[in-house]
Amino acid sequence: MLRLLLSNYSRSHCLLHQLPKFQIGSGERLKNLNKLFGKLKSNVTTNSTHTAKPALRLKTLWCGAGALTIGLASRNLLQNNFRQVKCEGNRLTGIFQSTLQPDDGKFDWKRFWSYLRPYLWELLAAIAAALVVAYINIRIPSLLGDIINVLARYANTYVKDPLSNSFVKDVGKPCSNLLSLYFMQSGFTFLYIYLLSRIGEQMAANLRQDLFKQIIIQDIEFFDKNRTGELVNRLTADVQDFKSSVKQFISQGLRSAAQLLGGSISLFLISPHMATIALAAVPAVVMCMTYLGRKLRYLSKSAQAQSELATSVCEEALSNVRTVRSNACEYREMELFEYETNEAARLAQELGYGIAIFQGLTNFFLNGLVLSTLFLGGHLMSTESMSPGALMAFLVAAQGVQRSLAQGSILLGTMIRGMTAGSRIFEYLQIEPKVELLRGYEIPPERLYGEIRFENVYFAYPTRPDHIVLKDFSLILRPGETVALVGASGSGKSTIAALVERFYEPTAGNIKLDGYKLADISPHWLRSNALGFIEQQPILFATTILENIRYGRPTADESEIYEVAKQSQSHEFVSALPDGYNTNVGERGTQLSGGQRQRIAIARALLKNPKILILDEATSALDATSEAEVQRALDNAVLNRTTLVIAHRLSTIRNADLIVVLDHGRIVESGKHDELMAKRGLYYDLVRQQEKHEHNITNKGNTADGSHNTNAQNRSQG
């Protein structure tokens, strides 16, 4: 689908207005990624220990917290080993380690700030409102105390006439004060929650848009390496997690921080001596908690990566449901999904255990604080350095501090989740494509002839740099000529087409279009103006036929669309459909036959009126009748265009001006059809095989319907 998108105009055209905003540190990021991929390549065993190791270290730390931790450690170790065994022999073999990436990057605060900065005033207003609410919360107990004091005064008094009684007067003032505080509290609560939700939603939308932009402009190499499910997960679940954590952290964090500050000041005002002793232990506790927090962040990242893997299993199975069904693999997919989700749940539980232990330790520290206050305060009371009332007030204030600290430890869990999700989003935002879509020349229409030259091209796919696919490949495609590439499977035919499309860059040598190096030409211009690409199995979008054709050139009007539909032999069958051009083709075009999809794809390519056409085995997946129809469409399409045909069938080869026979990325023979037939080389063998194959198809056709429609006859009818 992405290749289609790149080779067409419309969606990439929209990118003109959405160029990446962030270009910082891409080199370093790529280096890190390369390192990471290098590591991941090593072997499954290393990876298994790699994921298990930090978890083990964390567990060693937890040992102090009791036997529960030891049980957990051994259980997890067993499960990690089990996972390695279980992954062998299923379609995820070798994949899970690539998603469980080590915690390499720190949270990018600078980037986070760049998303927050546009909403600075709203944020400041939200902070101010939250602080007012926190202040009101501190004030409310003392006003409640005033009311209780009045009530206590009248507790034993018999009131004859409640209205004439001074009680109403006495209680009226604190009550009206409290009421106005309640009003203010609800007003400011509304304000800060509303503002924070606005900021959160806008930030999330910006993040999603930037992430999508950044992903869709990546080189094809990026998509070879990353699974669609993973990418979609980052765009959805991670952005969602990040947004809710930021909102929660700011709103609750502000309240707790304000209360913590207010409480601590009260503690110092009541007894500076005891407050100093109580708070002396805080730095050690903070250090310990920070260490634990870092470990929890690693666990959180693994849990999120695993949940991403589970999503991609489900996404892949659902989007390829026909393949699943035809291989009767529903139950296998269920098992696989169950296994992956259980694994995600296990890791999330492990994180939950970590957070629970963290909070348990926090509570222990806080309770210890109360106990030592009592102990110390009692001692001070015994020496008459402190009154019982002051001790009581200190304890109440200490409890307020305790509550906000306990809340803080819960918030730490939220922060860890949010930072993990954020760093996973920022990780992709930083990757810059090697080939920029809009950078480069645009050849003026009057100088565009459509000559393609390969000059001593060497190429290896970035994912397999050691496997050289093209070796010293040179070829000229003259304007208006049709060149057919033939050769055994894996000989490099599709690779040549991909290089013309600039899906990849040659490792060495040059490819030129009308004398201009392809590397210097804008890939966006090239694909939207000069090249038309028709794949073996074209993919349509889940929209109408009209819009699918228009995808080739969004500015085209309906008459132009009907014209190319006629040229591609689509008009007749489309007009016969109940909704005509407004027929929805279903997901990936499944509601049309293979041949119909192919003809719509040809129409789409013709709408660009490209000088160069690339046909990647455009008819090889079709039956004889569809092939004849598509062939007629192609015969129209190639007229006056430079055409590169990746051929498996003799029909296309016979019409070609030049046939090039490839073997392991090298040209072994080339010439016209008859010349090659005469030479009896590799090409001859290929032709023999194909003639035999076509003969079999013809015989089958005869037996099935009694007709004598050979491929050749079909073509001649066309």
Ligand SMILES: Nc1ncnc2c1ncn2[C@@H]1O[C@H](COP(=O)(O)OP(=O)(O)OP(=O)(O)O)[C@@H](O)[C@H]1O
């Ligand atoms: N995206 C990719 N990443 C890594 N290697 C690839 C990729 N695509 C193809 N290859 C490898 O490159 C070689 C050439 O593949 P290519 O698809 O060009 O062959 P082909 O001649 O078109 O084959 P077929 O006729 O079967 O389609 C093969 O060894 C293949 O495994």
